[in-house]
Amino acid sequence: MKDPLRELTGIVQSVALSESPDEQIQQVVIAISRAIGADVCSLYRKADCDNMVLVACHGLETPSPLVLPGGTGLVGLVARSRRPINLSDAATHPDFVHIPGLEEDAFPGFCGVPLVRRGEVVGVLVVLHRRQYRVSDETEAFLLTLASHLALVLVDIKPSGVPIPRPPNQRITGQKGAPGVGIGRVRLCRQYDLDAVPDTACDDIERTVQEWHNLLVTVSEDLCEEREALIGDAGASIRGIFDAYQMMLNDTTLKDRVESEIRTGRSLPSALRLAVHYFSDLFLAMEDAYLKARHEDIRHLGNKLFHAWRGGQHAQPVSGDQDSPVVLVGTQVSVSDIAAVPGENLAGVVCLEGSSLSHTAVLANALGVPVVVSISVLPDMNDGDELIVDGNTGHVILRPTKTVREEYRRLMVRRQRFLDRLESIHGKPAITTDGVRIELLSNTGLLADITPGLKAGAEGVGLYRTEIPFMVRSSFPGEEEQVQVYRQVLSAYAGMPVYMRTLDVGGDKQLPYLHMEPEENPALGWRGIRFTLDNIPLLMVQVRAMIRASQGLDNLHILLPMVSATDELDIFLGLLDDVCRQLQDEGYNIHCPQVGVMVEVPAAISQLIFWRKRIDFVSIGSNDLSQYLLALDRNNARVASRYDPVHPAVLHEIQRIVHITNTCGLPVSLCGEMGSDPVAVVLLAGMGIQRLSMSSAKLPEIKWLIRSISQTAARELLDEALKLESVSDIRTLVQNRLQSLGLGELTV
Structure with a gap:
């Protein structure tokens, strides 16, 4: 076999570029046969009852249609065992079954590998040789790698003439x-997929650039029509979503990136694909789930542009x-x-x-x-x-x-x-049955999210992520631009607290216009306050913009991410004093805002006692804190199932944080997934957490939960939970109690 990587790339591309499902699947088996020198290559797709349907074959006459009953023969063995079966004489294996009309007996060399998607076998790839021959370890590894790619596309390929059973339920x-x-x-x-566009050249660069500018106008008009069609159904809460797409279309970053690719000689679709991938990958690499999800918006917009370029209608x-x-x-x-x-x-x-x-x-x-x-x-x-x-x-x-x-x-x-x-409790505070109030705030990062939070009854913004204006541009946003963005958020929540996190980039959150060296472990690298303190002018501009935006509102609270050392805090506080003095000297009527730290790094916990006179509040970043305590990346599919914020270690550390902040007289809040997890919320209420921040969609149900329990009962549950040593035991304990109280709607 030649270069495995080149062969693999060629086979995957042959699937993407084929016109029809039948051609796609046939190209796969032909290309594999040629790549490894096999006499026969067959691809089976799993149907109901574990049956295997032969969807393509090269090198062997096969009866059509061919359906292998669940678990039959060597193909069934590969599917059941979920591992490769590599034999030099297949007929001697106890699981070999002769299939009438299929002359596999003439091909003793057998290698079958499973196609697995998210732990489930979706098909089997088989190669046969006319001689007694066991494929090499290198070839077997190649087939396994190829199978992992094919598993992603096989579920979308529906060859004609193949009977796929359609069971009920x-x-x-x-x-x-x-x-x-x-x-x-x-x-x-069904929509055209920009990812499948090959690299092609353009004949006329200037004409293609103009075509790109015209396309932006066309899609902008389409978005306006779509927005108006939906406004009547969802009101102003969805206007901001379409405004976000318009912002991406109108921003020079995307426009210039595509135009730059065109001027290198690429066609418009090729240039658009490269630009969309570039910005999508920036967000996809982030650990913050909210920011990571923005890659989907960019890909949606890219596909919409491509669809419109091809002449697609609404x-x-x-x-x-x-x-x-x-x-x-x-x-x-x-x-x-x-x-x-x-x-x-x-x-x-x-x-x-x-x-x-x-x-x-x-x-x-x-x-x-x-x-x-x-x-x-x-x-x-x-x-x-x-x-x-x-x-x-x-x-x-x-x-x-x-x-x-x-x-x-x-x-x-x-x-x-x-x-x-x-709906009956909308507008009412979240107060436990024994009179303890817990403030409920929303998390946000886009102007599109403002209205949903207010409609859900948020009492402020517990975490405003400031990164997005920095990441969708071709350069740092200026002070005036930041003032306009922050002012909209602060004004919308006038009279309510807004906790704005300073720029949290670096590591997994790369700025497209700032060269940042790749890091082996970005979660432990140059990010958060470490990055901004190394870029003081950038931080000065952002803090100035925040404070100017809060003039006359005075609801700004500044939140510092990833603080792990006292000197980091002291440097920022000195910078804040300088900013406030500068703005007052310039004639601005401002008040210096309160400052707090996010407890995300475990090292911060034991230092809170030293910071009590330096800060005004504490916010527990439960997502990052849980990941660092458990040494688990919740976005890594291999270990994500082990991640759970009600892990005993996490609960005990949050309990310790609450005890320290109470001792220091510091208000404490929590943001992250724990704030919208009913089991976790009960335990947090038992600890005495005073403020929870969550996505606006979760807020009404959490309010209803808090208004349905007493803090005394929650504290008793917490005492029991802290004695347990497994996540499953803790969840079962709390869920059973909620069920007994008639609160089962939240634990389904």
């Missing part, structure tokens, strides 16, 4: 995107009964797809990719539509198939039976009653 597991239950008919969202209404409920399904579902369906007809959204923080999920939530994202596998479905979307549990049920359908309809009625109860 097919349950698919994903992640919760937006709450609720919906039942409707599938509408598959998504058309679903054919057939225009009054029937619709579930949008696709690898990605864009806000444009949502805008094409009347609000009263949209029953749900299902995405193979994505997260609950994407604008697709945020928009659907504003519309009251359930969403399931990141599903394990996109099953075989057609337009018109019935689908249940359970956004409360992250499950999807394809072709439900009448019994299942009716059960879910009962759940929908129950859910609506629960939402009515939440």
